[in-house]
Amino acid sequence: DAGVTQSPTHLIKTRGQQVTLRCSPKSGHDTVSWYQQALGQGPQFIFQYYEEEERQRGNFPDRFSGHQFPNYSSELNVNALLLGDSALYLCASSLDRPYSGNTIYFGEGSWLTVV
Amino acid sequence: SQQGEEDPQALSIQEGENATMNCSYKTSINNLQWYRQNSGRGLVHLILIRSNEREKHSGRLRVTLDTSKKSSSLLITASRAADTASYFCAQQGGSEKLVFGKGTKLTVNP
Numbered sequence: 001d002a003g004v005t006q007s008p009t010h011l012i013k014t015r016g017q018q019v020t021l022r023c024s025p026k027s028g029h030d031t032v033s034w035y036q037q038a039l040g041q042g043p044q045f046i047f048q049y050y051e052e053e054e055r056q057r058g059n060f061p062d063r064f065s066g067h068q069f070p071n072y073s074s075e076l077n078v079n080a081l082l083l084g085d086s087a088l089y090l091c092a093s094s095l096d097r098p099y100s101g102n103t104i105y106f107g108e109g110s111w112l113t114v115v
Numbered sequence: 116s117q118q119g120e121e122d123p124q125a126l127s128i129q130e131g132e133n134a135t136m137n138c139s140y141k142t143s144i145n146n147l148q149w150y151r152q153n154s155g156r157g158l159v160h161l162i163l164i165r166s167n168e169r170e171k172h173s174g175r176l177r178v179t180l181d182t183s184k185k186s187s188s189l190l191i192t193a194s195r196a197a198d199t200a201s202y203f204c205a206q207q208g209g210s211e212k213l214v215f216g217k218g219t220k221l222t223v224n225p
Contacts, residue, residue, distance in 0.1 A: 004157075006157075031211065033211070033212065033213075035213075040217070041217055042119075042203055042205075042215030042216050042217050042218055043158070043203075043205075043213075043215050044215070045212040045213065045214070048211050048212060050211075055211065056210055056211060056212055058212065088155070090157060090158065092158075092213075094211075103148070103160055103163050104148065104160070104205075104207075104213060105160055106150070106157045106158035106159075106160070107157050108156055108157035109156070109157045111155070
């Protein structure tokens with residue numbers, strides 16, 4: 001049973017460029033969330049997708065956008081990259097069972113370096 | 116901003132010793148989840164403890180939760196060099212998102 005898979009694992013972009021990161025959730029999971037983890041910090045919630053809709057969003061600008069496909073996989077897009085966007089981007093998946101406490105699994109992440 | 120805090124920020128122990136990490140949070144929770152992160156890697160789920168639970172065990176791991184004090188602790192018994200990693204607690208309240216602290220960096224010396 002494959003866990004959460006992300007691609008690419010590492011990438012380098014120039015300021016002002018755009019980037020797309022991809023995520024396939026754990027088999028059977030229908031909910032995908034994205035987190036940004038700066039060096040030495042804990043992950044911060046970007047947004048969550050369920051049934052192809054953005055269900056919840058953290059404190060991130062509109063430059064950060066996402067998409068969820070019918071097969072539950074997801075993309076994170078970041079436009080007009082800034083140096084401060086350099087971070088580990090983590091995808092997390094879970095099964096939508098509100099209020100019951102659902103284990104949330106993370107992928108290995110995509111390291112983004114903006115130069 | 117992050118709502119939780121882990122304590123201590125860094126912990127160095129010898130193999131075979133026990134390691135205790137604490138986590139405090141500010142708002143009410145549905146559950147709290149502990150994760151391990153090896154350097155530069157993804158998060159590995161360790162234990163989920165619900166708000167109506169006080170203690171859970173998994174192998175060498177023991178997690179306690181005190182909702183009156185808004186705190187949790189993770190105990191790793193008989194630590195091994197392979198336990199060297201950063202450990203995060205993450206709170207999940209009424210929404211689906213997890214709120215993380217900055218983590219505790221554990222070093223287990225052989």
